[in-house]
Amino acid sequence: MKDHASIIPFRTERAIEADALNQNPAERLHLAEAVRMAEAIVFASAEPVSEKQLADRLPAGVDIAAAMADLQQIYARRGVNLVRVGDDWAFRTAGDLAFLMSRETVQQKKLSRAALEVLAIIAYHQPVTRAEIEDIRGVETSRGTLDTLMETEWVRMRGRRHTPGRPVTYGTTGRFLDHFSLEEIRDLPGLDELKGAGLLSARMPANFSVPLPPADPDELTEEEDPLTDIDLEELGLLTPRITDD
Amino acid sequence: MKDHASIIPFRTERAIEADALNQNPAERLHLAEAVRMAEAIVFASAEPVSEKQLADRLPAGVDIAAAMADLQQIYARRGVNLVRVGDDWAFRTAGDLAFLMSRETVQQKKLSRAALEVLAIIAYHQPVTRAEIEDIRGVETSRGTLDTLMETEWVRMRGRRHTPGRPVTYGTTGRFLDHFSLEEIRDLPGLDELKGAGLLSARMPANFSVPLPPADPDELTEEEDPLTDIDLEELGLLTPRITDD
């Protein structure tokens, strides 16, 4: 069953012929066999394998360095490469295929009612601060709701308002337009359209209005300052730079 | 010094040339890249990888079967081989290098003779019920034996037989195939011969070779007297029963 005597050579006839010019065939076969053995040993090992460990297990007299150089060459353009880790040898996924080693799992989620409300207010009233959102909704907005909206990538921090406390202003993103199939933010229906669609009562108070979002939501208004790196650090969106002197 | 390395290709140039005749170059390149990706994915995993998992991670439209056939051929004579385990694929050290690898052996759990016999019966007779296993062995199977086999994850409950009492049926798992280096159940050693000889039947098949009867079964030998019914009754053999002193 375990007929080790007949190890199948894996080199092509041509290769052996070519080699015969430099080495005698027996020697060449010997090295080729050692390469296969080293391949199996490195593959099966939980840790990178040192040349000493290989020497202990390969037949006596094998040129380990030559065998490993062979093996490295063999795997050079494969999906898996033989690499040096310190002085040891190990197989690793080829660098250009590293993306295969991470995978995203996507979970479909529905936005909560609160998140939808906040999102809509941000869309219509942008640039809008958290306090203003709360004002419009008449309830506090939980931190989680805004986080969720940021995670959707439909909402972004735009800048900071020129008012005491310099509150952060929120607005929508290009992804928001994409997701809701809007060409531009001003395509959001206005008061009359909402009434026409039956979403708003026809008898709203006279002073009730639906704001018209800015034509170009990417441009900061006069009341806004751009976000700086320092702002982002404060908001916990950038890890503070370690300044070493 | 290391120039010999370049002449140990995974596949012969000739083989690639031959392939090129059948496919256009772009298609060929596409498959070659898919082969590299599949190689990286399967190589990275200790456990067999299913074709479904591969399909999920390779570019759409790749002919997985063709890619794996290619890869299997590429590795056919290397120190590490690509093996099929049921519908899954795995890299395993080459079988002929067992003599080299066995020093890595971790002390494995040894199965009792009874457990091994039960395992063989489950493998060759699956789906098989406990009663059928007991019929084949002529002895009760202890609960522990089946538990041990289930623990190894080589054996699983498959379902229930459509017979009165709806007994549970047992079968082997992918791990069983993997452990015993089998591609599929049909590769069990001697399966066809056993089937042909009728030795995998629950009951004696009609064509089972009946022992040669004596030349004249009706004729008693000289040492024999005919038995009467009274003899049989005296011996208590007409209705087999347990005699205890």
Added chain:
Amino acid sequence: MAQIEDAKAEKATPMDRLWAGGDEMRQTGDLELVVDVAGFEGPLDLLLHLARNQKVDLARISIQALAEQYLAFVEQVRAMRLELAADYLVMAAWLAFLKSKLLIPKQPGEEGESGEELAAILQFRLRRLEAMRDAAARLVNRNRLGRDVFQRGAPEMVIVEKRNEYSATLYDLLTAYASQRQRQAVTNVEIAKRNVWSLKQARDLLTRLVGSLDDWTELDRFLIEYLTKPEERRAALASSFAATLEMVREGYLEMRQHEAFAPLYLRGRQRDNKPVGAAQ
């Protein structure tokens, strides 16, 4: 007795019995057989062992001779007053029955299998068990994972990143917005209230504005530049007036009015004046 102990041992540590034990030659001498009965996996196993001792192919074995051997074995065990498990005795009885059937040719019209048929069934069972035993031996000698053949020793983990994907329709969005705004608009009283100056707000404002004034000044004039909406002005006046009264009482302000509905004049408290509610 040995068999029972063995059975217990198997239950306690099922792993400890080596399958390899089956390869050991069992003793065939009668005495050893008796002692070794615990080593058999039941009567069929014992029969198979006896059959192998006939040293012929199982297909050509004499079932009759086998039955006799088995019965002789059982007799010997009983003579030694050792107990045998029930299965062994059942098998003995069945074999004795088989032997008798083999001796008497099947009568026409007789029910059940003939002796030959029963012998064939026994032979089938023995061959099937032997086949499974051989199969087990072959299986166990294959290249086995973790013994002869190895998997990747340092598997590279696939990092799984979990990401949430949200979905909502424009309709969801608009419905949420419209109904929320409408809800707020209907319970709109708060919006009016928001424009009412609280006493404290009015007082803070007055303190800031009036504190440094020495001359009589109309109250309205302080407020008019702040208040553009008429409804706000009314509310602000009311709060300011209340705040003014409070501040006069506390002696920070002085206040006067010539007649009803005439403008109200305020000024900061004069140092020489006594802090009394002069204008009341």
